[in-house]
């Protein structure tokens with residue numbers, strides 16, 4: 001919203017536009033399905049290892065992203081997608097003149113970058129299960145209620161501690177089912193409100209979570225890029241002391257390779273999104289079906305007349321057997337056309353087409369409706 005911020009007098013070159021923010025959020029929400037798709041494609045090939053990963057995909061993804069996001073937060077001062085769009089996180093309240101994130105900020109950022117989406121995905125699934133899944137949404141609340149209650153009431157109340165636990169679980173389930181939709185609504189509403197407020201320059205935080213953390217997303221300046229370039233070798237461990245022990249050297253090497261791999265993700269992860277988007281389009285459009293359709297094959301080669309068989313008259317309208325213009329034309333399986341009485345008598349007698357001498361039965365004669 002460059003225009004908007006110019007108009008409202010909040011022209012701030014360091015503040016990313018709402019479009020960049022939305023693009024970032026969109027990208028991070030696409031990463032998970034894209035990687036899930038890649039995993040499921042691979043799982044077809046190596047089901048032994050990857051099917052289990054697929055059933056715990058959210059957790060596996062969270063664990064992988066924990067590594068990725070921590071690397072980007074520590075080395076580039078922003079999450080993976082934030083860095084991809086040339087932005088970084090800065091503290092709203094500076095510490096000793098520096099607005100750079102502290103370690104605590106990094107960890108808190110990780111909680112909101114990874115823990116929150118993971119928890120939300122799991123809670124969504126739980127709600128879906130408790131409220132009877134897709135059927136509940138189609139059939140309305142009544143069905144959801146009965147489906148849920150069936151799951152809750154499993155016989156007579158049990159005595160003692162276990163009974164009390166059961167009761168507590170039932171109450172928790174009921175409360176969850178009742179209030180989760182509201183919480184979910186509030187979650188999405190808060191995000192939307194922050195978008196609007198951000199667009200109209202009412203806030204410098206593009207999400208409620210960043211506001212909670214006291215962190216703002218700002219464009220990276222030329223100085224930031226210069227600083228990154230300057231400390232590049234140091235960060236990747238190239239300046240490791242040469243007199244270190246072999247163990248430390250090996251550890252440095254692994255760390256360096258890991259950092260290099262994580263930096264490569266800047267190319268690999270967006271590529272996986274494009275790949276996913278491409279596959280999505282590919283399977284939705286009928287383009288691949290058109291490609292898969294085999295072209296019409298050429299007609300089979302005609303059987304040549306046998307040297308010992310009857311000659312085919314030059315005039316195609318004549319019967320090769322009686323050599324008169326055909327009456328009641330009929331075709332032998334060889335493809336040659338005769339009068340019906342001629343070819344029937346011939347096949348009944350010899351069991352072979354008189355022209356090509358290939359075996360044929362009178363039942364295989366076909367009547368032609370137009371004279372060729």
Ligand SMILES: [Zn+2]
Pocket residue numbers: 319320321322323324326327338339342
């Ligand atoms: Zn004939």
